[in-house]
Amino acid sequence: MDVPVSEPLPSIAPAAPAPAPVPAAKPARILVADDQADVLEALRLLLKRDGYTVVTAQSPAGALATLDAEDVDLVLMDLNYARDTTSGKEGMDLLGRIRAQDASLPVVVMTAWSSVEGAVEAMRGGARDYVQKPWDNTRLLATLRTQLELGRALKRSRRLEEENEHLRRGKGGLPALVSESRVMQPVRRMIERVAPSNANVLVTGEHGTGKEVVARLLHAASTRADRAFVAVNSGGLSEGVFESELFGHVKGAFTDAKTDRIGCFELADGGTLFLDEIGNMPLSQQAKLLRVLQTGELHPVGSSKTRRVDVRVVSATNVDLAKAVTEGRFREDLLYRLNTVEVPLPPLRERREDIPLLAAHFLAEHGKRYGRAASRLSAGALEALLAYPWPGNVRELEHAVERSMLMAAGDEVTAEDLLLRRAGREGLSRLEEMTLEEVERYLIERALARHEGNVSEAAKGLGLSRSALYRRLQYYGIKGAR
Secondary structure, X not given: OOOOOOXXXXXXXXXXXXXXXXXXXXXXXXXXXOOOHHHHHHHHHHHHHOOXXXXXXXXXXXXXXXXXXXXXXXXXXXXXXOOEOOOOHHHHHHHHHHHHHOOOOOEEEEEOOOOOHHHHHHHHOOOOEEEEOOOOHHHHHHHHHHHHHHHHHHHHHHHHHHHHHHHHHOOOOOOOOOOOOHHHHHHHHHHHHHOOOOOOEEEEOOOOOOHHHHHHHHHHOOOOOOOOEEEXXXXXXXXXXXXXXHHOEOOOOOOOOOOOEOOHHHHOOOOEEEEEOHHHOOHHHHHHHHHHHHHOEEOOEOOOXXXXXXXXXXXXXXXXXXXXXXXXXXXXXXXXXXXXXXXXOOOHHHOHHHHHHHHHHHHHHHHHHHOXXXXXXXXXXHHHHHHOOXXXXXXXXXXXXXXXXXXXXXXXXXXXXXXXXXXXXXXXHHHHHOOHHHHHHHHHHHHHHHOOOOHHHHHHHHOOOHHHHHHHHHHHOOOOXX
16 A cells, blocks of 8 residues: 655655666567569668668568567568469468467568559558569658657557556556654665665565565665556465466457556566566466566466566565575575565554554545545544554554544544454453563563563664663563563
8 A cells, every 4th residue: 555755755866866877679570471583682781771770571472571580660561472473362361360460560662563553552551561573772761750750659659558557557656655653763774775786675574564565665766767657566466367467468368358468577678577476476487487587587378489678676575585485485586586685564553653644644645535624633543553463553543533534523523433343442441450570571472472581672763871770670580682
């Protein structure tokens, strides 16, 4: 979930990192298809001199085989081949098959016949332009440049549509951490240190602790901030849609594949891919993900083409992955790929100092959203919030505050408006029935458990000196501290 911010974090602001070097643009790749070897060689030399990469084919079958195996940016093809040198039927058949395979690929046709009927028919069939043989070099190059630029524009438009669809399904905007508690300070420092790198990051923590918030902050403070951030619930994808969602598919790859689709890895190329719920991913899917992380290469479903991607992966889970590895439920080699750096998030019950801050922010945010007057918490409401165990963490807190906005009768939210489950009130009652010494012992034991017996960290969390805590440990006979 996204946890909004109460104050900016200047040290991890998106503008801080130095801009990444801009890679040189790759030369456009053109497939030239013609049955005459001297024509192919003349066009290869001309186009190479103009900075293009050229691949050639001497038959429709050869052209289709090349398109199956390689990515090209434009096809320059003859309409007439050895079987039928006058009607252009072979060329039209080839054009139709290219269009069926990739309707966005620019195709320019060539014909040696002065009649324009064949060229007009080709244009109706999906060709973008035509040239006559013998060609004029200047006109040919100008035609190719125009169609290549139009092809790039169509690809950019298609990619933006896919990105916008992901944004509509996800959450836009830049969140940040609302926190002043001591236990959240290491998280802030970790984000500062790790964000500018390209290291893969594993964010761990219970449901609702704000793992996607950390992922978005890591992206925003990285050199990839101007590229896409794509989020996907990887643990919730069925076997049938997993590869299509992550790697994309081509038209006709399966029954419902009516058009080509760009997968999440390609959408995030140059940017960051957030894989949520990674611990729930089945082993069969883990193997497919590992292969892409190892090689940086993928194959869309139904395609034999290899596509390379440059993606930073930030993943998140509430599962103990080390235990899952031991139990054979998670691949150890995949875990090593994902957790170059691990960022653990504490649950809300361990950062109670942040509850009033978070609640006040959510009051303001949802007050604007619903146009409601409630703008403050009563003393009883705050007491209830602090006593409640928050099993759903920050997400549950936000929902409780949002609900209270609808329930409040005036400009103040009461404990009753929060409609919290009785577990929280019962916990408060138990504390009220304890003696002062019982409460102190209880809090010390909780602090030691939270910090795995580390006396120094427990003392910091309790606001005591190390020596003061040791005296209390001796007084209460508490063992297991270190």
